[in-house]
Amino acid sequence: MTMTTTTTTTTPAHEPPEATANLLAVAALPIDAATGDAVCDVIAESLGRPRGSVQLASNLFDDLGADSLDLLDVVFALEGRFTIEITRGALEQAARGDMTDDEFAPAGAISDAGLERLRALLPESRERIRPGLLPREIPRLFTVGTFARIVLAKLAEAT
Amino acid sequence: MTRPMTPATTPALTTALTTALTTAMTPEAMLEHLRTRRSVREFTTAPVGRDVLERLIAAAITAPSASNRQPWRFVIVTRAAVRAAIANAVRAATEAIDGAVRTGAHAAEWGSYGDFFWQPLASAAAIIVPAVREPPDPLAGFLRSAGADPARFQLPSAMKPERCALGGAVMALQLQAHAEGLGSAWMAGPMVACAELEAACGIAPPWHMAGAIAVGHPAGPATAPSRKPPDDVTTWMEDG
Numbered sequence: 001m002t003m004t005t006t007t008t009t010t011t012p013a014h015e016p017p018e019a020t021a022n023l024l025a026v027a028a029l030p031i032d033a034a035t036g037d038a039v040c041d042v043i044a045e046s047l048g049r050p051r052g053s054v055q056l057a058s059n060l061f062d063d064l065g066a067d068s069l070d071l072l073d074v075v076f077a078l079e080g081r082f083t084i085e086i087t088r089g090a091l092e093q094a095a096r097g098d099m100t101d102d103e104f105a106p107a108g109a110i111s112d113a114g115l116e117r118l119r120a121l122l123p124e125s126r127e128r129i130r131p132g133l134l135p136r137e138i139p140r141l142f143t144v145g146t147f148a149r150i151v152l153a154k155l156a157e158a159t
Numbered sequence: 160m161t162r163p164m165t166p167a168t169t170p171a172l173t174t175a176l177t178t179a180l181t182t183a184m185t186p187e188a189m190l191e192h193l194r195t196r197r198s199v200r201e202f203t204t205a206p207v208g209r210d211v212l213e214r215l216i217a218a219a220i221t222a223p224s225a226s227n228r229q230p231w232r233f234v235i236v237t238r239a240a241v242r243a244a245i246a247n248a249v250r251a252a253t254e255a256i257d258g259a260v261r262t263g264a265h266a267a268e269w270g271s272y273g274d275f276f277w278q279p280l281a282s283a284a285a286i287i288v289p290a291v292r293e294p295p296d297p298l299a300g301f302l303r304s305a306g307a308d309p310a311r312f313q314l315p316s317a318m319k320p321e322r323c324a325l326g327g328a329v330m331a332l333q334l335q336a337h338a339e340g341l342g343s344a345w346m347a348g349p350m351v352a353c354a355e356l357e358a359a360c361g362i363a364p365p366w367h368m369a370g371a372i373a374v375g376h377p378a379g380p381a382t383a384p385s386r387k388p389p390d391d392v393t394t395w396m397e398d399g
Contacts (some may be wrong), residue, residue, distance in 0.1 A: 065387060067385075072265075083265050087264045087265060087267065088265070
């Protein structure tokens with residue numbers, strides 16, 4: 001797939017929404033052991049995998065064999081465990097930030113600028129973020145650690 | 160033992176060829192038949208004959224069941240008015256669920272998923288509604304007759320053997336449909352209109368509807384289902 005990118009250096013005209021700011025703010029933070037363990041527990045139980053096979057670095061699709069419906073199970077289980085909301089809309093918005101659809105994914109695939117943003121948002125999945133990635137494939141980047149960071153962001157947002 | 164060759168295209172030769180092909184079913188051919196079955200959800204308007212539908216049921220009842228209870232019944236609906244009533248009832252019940260989900264935070268994830276519940280029924284030439292009965296548990300009866308509390312024991316009924324048996328029966332039905340060149344899909348979605356469908360099909364306790372099977376001539380190629388690799392779903396315990 002070929003694509004052309006023309007804008008990579010625009011600066012935000014306004015502050016990103018709070019949820020986005022929080023997601024980005026925690027992207028580089030260490031995951032505390034208690035949250036990490038709890039998220040691993042929930043995901044292991046939700047996917048029916050042995051607890052020992054679920055690590056923060058595990059990719060849900062490639063390492064843990066999840067499919068899109070399993071991903072929903074995980075989202076609902078985490079929402080119940082932590083009393084938070086993790087919507088697809090919020091995740092996509094967090095990925096896109098203040099970029100317009102055209103800036104983020106012109107002609108379907110995510111732009112270079114969008115890929116760079118995703119690498120900042122999902123540092124644990126940098127090597128999976130390659131040209132040609134489609135927006136709907138973003139969940140395929142998610143590791144257990146991604147979910148731990150989302151949980152941390154949502155908990156921070158709630159306080 | 161061998162009959163003299165007859166000219167091509169005679170019924171006798173056709174029968175002989177069919178017999179030869181059937182008896183020549185290899186392990187590889189069997190696996191290929193299993194692997195090429197698809198859940199088909201969109202059908203042409205071509206009808207499916209009663210003789211074919213009878214073969215599907217003949218296949219279904221070959222399935223094993225605990226103590227050979229054969230705890231299944233099948234309501235086969237080809238009558239257009241009843242098929243439409245079934246599809247419409249499932250659609251209406253799905254729309255009620257749609258309405259509820261749309262007010263929540265996960266409306267985007269739900270999307271049009273509910274369409275899967277009724278759309279295959281809308282174009283199916285035949286709708287087969289399986290029913291299942293939970294039979295009395297004779298082992299519990301034996302224990303009670305001896306003054307023992309069945310709750311103190313681990314009993315086979317825990318695995319819901321009647322449901323497992325129905326699963327085998329429907330798989331056999333679907334494989335026969337595949338061999339007939341038909342497509343089929345066994346769906347849990349129609350359970351959203353369980354009460355309406357049981358009434359329409361004359362299913363009453365102790366029988367309970369167990370989803371619905373859409374059957375018909377495929378409208379086009381179905382997507383190949385992905386499967387978890389064998390290593391992901393097996394644990395081997397071997398010598399050596």
